[in-house]
């Protein structure tokens with residue numbers, strides 16, 4: 001069966017700094033992966049590794065510097081001329097569910113607006129039926145949102161509601177960027193469980209972007225670990241997280257810092273000195289922190305090597 005999404009050598013270079021001191025960082029560097037129908041694929045890694053930039057390029061919010069994105073057999077350029085169809089099929093679920101709703105509208109109003117925008121129903125009754133159907137998929141019902149403002153719903157309910165809203169147009173791909181990082185820890189599993197349910201019942205594919213390896217392990221089929229713009233390891237989630245091959249994944253499994261919620265999808269871009277230095281490194285970008293570093297690592301970019309069913313970008317495994 002045709003892959004739902006294929007990323008081929010996707011690259012995004014940003015210019016940073018002032019006019020006098022301009023520099024470039026490759027926030028996404030030659031990233032390739034594909035996603036099957038009804039598959040949950042996780043992009044994981046610490047803050048600033050290029051996860052959101054990858055998502056933004058898939059969603060059409062950022063223009064790739066080079067590389068291709070193929071969705072359901074057609075390039076992103078082809079979809080650009082069919083933007084409404086694309087947005088019906090590819091929906092985003094964001095970190096802050098509060099942000100995705102206008103606070104002056106009741107939550108049901110927002111749902112009706114979405115139904116109208118996409119032309120999904122011919123009458124209010126039909127729209128209400130559709131909304132209720134999608135809410136039931138996430139464990140809510142129409143009465144839970146009817147006439148209520150977002151401030152009257154809990155964080156968990158709002159995130160469920162925002163997932164239900166994203167389902168109105170029957171998307172085949174959901175891109176969920178840190179969808180549970182602002183949800184109470186005790187509710188996180190129940191939210192990510194919804195993705196598994198949507199995969200199994202509706203055949204939806206999900207790109208789950210997270211720094212939280214526990215939920216990633218629990219829900220994903222495959223995972224890609226990103227570091228400074230590169231995918232350094234990718235494969236079935238149990239293989240990658242139980243027996244990590246890349247020294248960075250091994251380190252990441254021990255501790256992964258929480259992202260700064262203020263920084264997420266914000267317009268203000270800050271690049272820390274370490275981040276900047278690592279992005280500019282020749283050879284392997286992890287060389288400066290790697291306990292197994294060899295001379296070659298500092299001068300030559302590692303290629304992907306297949307080790308026990310997992311692709312690893314590391315010189316250690318080079319024959």
Ligand SMILES: Nc1ncnc2c1ncn2[C@@H]1O[C@H](COP(=O)(O)OP(=O)(O)OP(=O)(O)O)[C@@H](O)[C@H]1O
Nearest residue numbers: 014027046047048049050051052053259269270271
């Ligand atoms: N518009 C931009 N201009 C310049 N640099 C950018 C821009 N957007 C992102 N960056 C930089 O690109 C790198 C990757 O950022 P990105 O947001 O994709 O990482 P991330 O893994 O999603 O991190 P986070 O979880 O904090 O959002 C970072 O160093 C970031 O500062």
